[in-house]
Amino acid sequence: MNNDNNTIYEFxxxxxxxxxxxxxxxxxxxxxxxxxALSFIExxxxxxxxxxxxxxxxxxxxxxxxxVSGCITGLDFFPGFIDKFNCNAxxxxxxxxxxxxxxxxxxxxxxxxxxxLIWSEGAIYNIGFERGLNEWSDFLKTGGYxxxxxxxxxxxxxxxxxxxxxxxxxxxxxxxxxxxxxxxxAGYIPVATFILPESCWTDHYYLPxxxxxxxxxxxxxxxxxxxxxxxxxxxxxxxxxxxxAFYGYVFYIGKKI
Numbered sequence: 001m002n003n004d005n006n007t008i009y010e011f012x013x014x015x016x017x018x019x020x021x022x023x024x025x026x027x028x029x030x031x032x033x034x035x036x037a038l039s040f041i042e043x044x045x046x047x048x049x050x051x052x053x054x055x056x057x058x059x060x061x062x063x064x065x066x067x068v069s070g071c072i073t074g075l076d077f078f079p080g081f082i083d084k085f086n087c088n089a090x091x092x093x094x095x096x097x098x099x100x101x102x103x104x105x106x107x108x109x110x111x112x113x114x115x116x117l118i119w120s121e122g123a124i125y126n127i128g129f130e131r132g133l134n135e136w137s138d139f140l141k142t143g144g145y146x147x148x149x150x151x152x153x154x155x156x157x158x159x160x161x162x163x164x165x166x167x168x169x170x171x172x173x174x175x176x177x178x179x180x181x182x183x184x185x186a187g188y189i190p191v192a193t194f195i196l197p198e199s200c201w202t203d204h205y206y207l208p209x210x211x212x213x214x215x216x217x218x219x220x221x222x223x224x225x226x227x228x229x230x231x232x233x234x235x236x237x238x239x240x241x242x243x244x245a246f247y248g249y250v251f252y253i254g255k256k257i
Contacts, residue, residue, distance in 0.1 A: 011229050017078040019216050019229060023208055026056040026081075027122030028200040028249045029149060034063045034121070037251045040192040041117060041145045044068050048116040051075060053105045053136070054123025058085035058098075064119060065089075065098045074100040075108070105132070110139045120148045122249060125170050129179060133186035133254075140256045146188060149196065152176050152250040162243040176250055188254030196249040206237050 020026045044050075048070030052061045055074030058081075065072055074085050085100030103109050105120075105127050118140055124132040129150050136146065151166065153175045166173045174182075180190050213230050220226030 021080050023212050024059040025204060028196055028205045029060055029121050030200045030204045031063045033196050033200055034060045035067055037147050037253055038067055040253045044070055049114055050117040051115050053120040056081050058088050060121045062088055062092055065094045071097045075103045077104055108139055112138050113141050115139050116144050118146045122149050124148045124150055128172050130182050133183060137187055137256055142256055144256050147253045149249045149251045152179055153247050155246050158246040162239055162246055165239055179252060183252055183254045187257050189257060191255050192253040194251050201240055
C-alpha cells in the first residue's frame with residue numbers, strides 16, 4: 001500500500017471509533033505512566049473535581065480513579081466510547097464518582113474555574129495543543145493542574161519520511177522545548193515533562209491491536225475502506241519501529257497561575 005498521501009483523517013470517524021471501541025487504550029500509554037504523571041499533582045482531595053477530556057473507553061480514567069479520591073467526569077464525542085466507559089466504571093464499582101458524558105472538547109460543559117485537574121491522554125491534538133491549553137484554562141481553578149500527553153519531536157532534525165508523515169497527520173507536532181514554551185505562554189507553570197517509555201507503544205498499544213485488527217476485519221469482511229484503515233494502522237506501527245528515536249508521546253504537566 002502506498003501511504004505517502006494517506007492520513008487517519010481520510011477515514012470516517014465512526015469507523016475509527018468502532019475500531020478502537022474494544023481497546024483498553026486508544027493511544028500509547030500505560031497505568032504506570034498515568035500514575036507517574038499523577039505523582040506531580042498536589043492537593044487533590046475527595047472534594048476535587050477532575051475532567052478527563054477525550055477519555056475514550058476510560059482505560060486511563062479508571063487508573064486515575066483508583067489513585068485519587070475526587071470525582072471524575074470523562075468526556076468524549078463518541079457515544080459508544082462513553083457507554084463502554086460507564087460500563088467499565090460500574091465493573092470497578094467506581095460509578096459513584098466516575099461518570100462518562102458525551103460532549104465536545106471544543107465546548108466543555110463545565111462551570112468556569114470549577115476544575116482542580118484537567119487530564120487528557122493522547123487526545124488534545126483533536127483541538128490542537130495550544131488551543132486546548134488556552135481554552136481549557138478557563139475551566140481550571142487558579143492553582144489547578146493540567147496534564148496532557150502529546151506527540152512530540154525528540155530532535156531538531158529527523159528523516160524526511162517520518163517528518164512528512166507527522167507533518168501531514170498533525171502539523172502542530174513540535175519539539176519538547178517548544179511545547180513547554182507554549183504551556184508557559186498559555187499561563188501555566190510547567191511542573192514536569194517526561195517521555196513515555198517505548199513499552200507504552202509496544203506492549204500497551206500495538207500488541208493489543210493485533211487482536212483488535214483481526215476482530216475488525218472479521219466484522220467488516222470485504223470492506224475495502226476497513227481494510228485500508230488496518231493497513232494504515234500497520235504502516236503507523238512500522239514507522240514507529242523504524243523512527244522511534246526521533247519522536248514519541250510526552251506528558252506535559254502544568255499548574256495554572
